[in-house]
Amino acid sequence: MTQKKPNILVIGGGPAGLSAAEIVSANGRAIVTVVDRMPTLGRKFLMAGRSGLNLTNAESETGFPKRYGNAQHWLVSAIAAFPPSAMIEWAETLGQPCFTGSSGRIFPKSMKGSPLLRAWIGRLAEQGVQFRAGLRWRGWNDQNEVILETREGHEETLSPDAVVLALGGGSWARLGSDGQWVSMLAARNVPLSPLRPANCGFLAEWTTPFADRFAGTPLKRIALSFAGETRRGEAVLTERGLEGGVVYALAVPVRDAIETRGEATVLVDLRPDLDVAVIVEKLKRVRPRESLTNRLRKAVQLPSVAVALLRESGIVPKDAESLAQRLKAVPVRLVATDSLDRAISTAGGVRQDAVDERFMLRAIPGVFVCGEMLDWEAPTGGYLLQAVMATGHAAGQGVLDWLAEREAVARTGVGAVSGRP
Known part of the structure; x- marks a missing residue:
């Protein structure tokens, strides 16, 4: 008998969500759908590319983690699994060769985000990822189904096997990340730190x-x-x-x-x-x-x-x-x-004690969190995007590991893995 592929829902079409989708869809074991409330994906990614897309930084392996301050020990394994060298290789496999500037910042030679994003979305589509724009996440209903709302105000519910939340922080709301997810996770008893401006005026x-x-x-x-x-x-x-x-x-x-x-x-x-x-x-x-x-x-x-x-x-x-x-x-x-909305990035969000080593919420098994939703901050200079994508990769791998554990339990009857989110 052919085993049904699990359905994975990624909520948020920025670099963190797309990174998670790339990992989960790469081996063809799951059906992945990315939803975003904006009409198009990666809007903040494109905004960052207007002045030259700073992908990462050439700082030493010992110095790099220190840029994340108190969160460095939390993020170090994710960044080690997807380090700056992997970021460069990722961009170059998408047809965007990179160079290192005099300050150590690493850019694609085109200095733009749009060619990279187009190639990325194209590769994800080839891997079977489905995209649905114009859908806002509204939390869960009493049956633990995911609620999505269309631009016209209509609701639909989904029952995915796992969910990746990649909704960004609370800055630049017009580009998609408005921080409304805070109340939804707080209602589920997820430990949170208040959102605060970072890299701000x-x-x-x-x-x-x-x-x-x-x-x-x-x-x-x-x-x-x-x-x-x-x-x-x-x-x-x-x-x-x-x-x-x-x-x-x-x-x-x-x-x-x-x-x-x-x-x-x-x-x-x-x-x-x-x-x-x-x-x-x-x-x-x-x-x-x-x-x-x-x-x-x-x-x-x-x-x-x-x-x-x-x-x-x-x-x-x-x-x-x-x-x-x-x-x-x-x-x-x-x-x-200055206001939270005008900040380059935000601190605060989902605390370290709220997730396990796979970036899965302890309070909601089967729900994974990545990117700026997590409580960390870093200076500009390539450190922001590096951690966003590294935690996206880690959450995507976490989904695969969790699915494998569920399959093993179902096959052998040994162990216990929490069910659908």
Whole structure:
């Protein structure tokens, strides 16, 4: 007799869900369906590719896991099973050769997400994966059937043999991940941590003239310091505060300080390539009667936005020594994180103690979770997508292992595996 293939439902068509679908469908043992509430798949993946799709990072095997902070020991096995080298091989088998940038970030040579996503979906279709767009997950009914809702408001129920949840965090809701799954899992007693902004901007109390004039202006070649950590890069002044790569790099300690004390003061070094003594010497070469803007432009080539930020920080010293020291440490008081929806990614979600080693929910056997739904965070630079896809692969393999255990129990009658989700 031919054994019926199990039906696996993947809810969420981003990189985590597609990774899980790829693993489960690869050996042809299961029928896999991917559903997503958006009309098309991988929207956040495509958004990330607009500025150059950063797939992963060439950092050493010892340093890489440390980028995940307190979650590193939880994620290490998943990343070891799908490391950066596997990410590169995956992209190249889809016809997208990769290169490593000077910062260690790894990109496809096309620098775009769309060719990679098209090839990926094509390969999944060849493996038998079915796709259904425009369906929102609404949890389970009293019969433990999965409830899906169409765009027209109609409901349908499914009874899959296993479910993979890959619904993202709570940022960029217009791209699909709106965090509504939190209440559904909480109702099933799944341990959760509150969703919090990660890799986010922060709010500052700018004066109106400063915000009106400089909102959207970049601060280039600066260094940002907080709590003993310093990062170089660029930031962008927004109408409400600060954002950008150098800000995201310090987002965790700044966010935590704001949550504890209600504010955090970061220090901006406007000329990190010059030390105080050099700046003092350059300032002394400019005639004292020059305006502050001209003086700083001629002495250290500061753009007008940097001079304005200096003024915004308070009284500007006049003597060369004090002014040079202020240029190296302009205080900016931050009072709140920007909104969760505007964050690059989110922390919080399904806690480590909520899942087993296969990323299956302990409270709901047969339901697996991956990607940003899990409670971890990492800096930008390739670490986000690497963990998203690694946990997707791990959840997909977890499904296969769980199905194999069920089959073994059914065949031998030995052991006990929980039934349908």
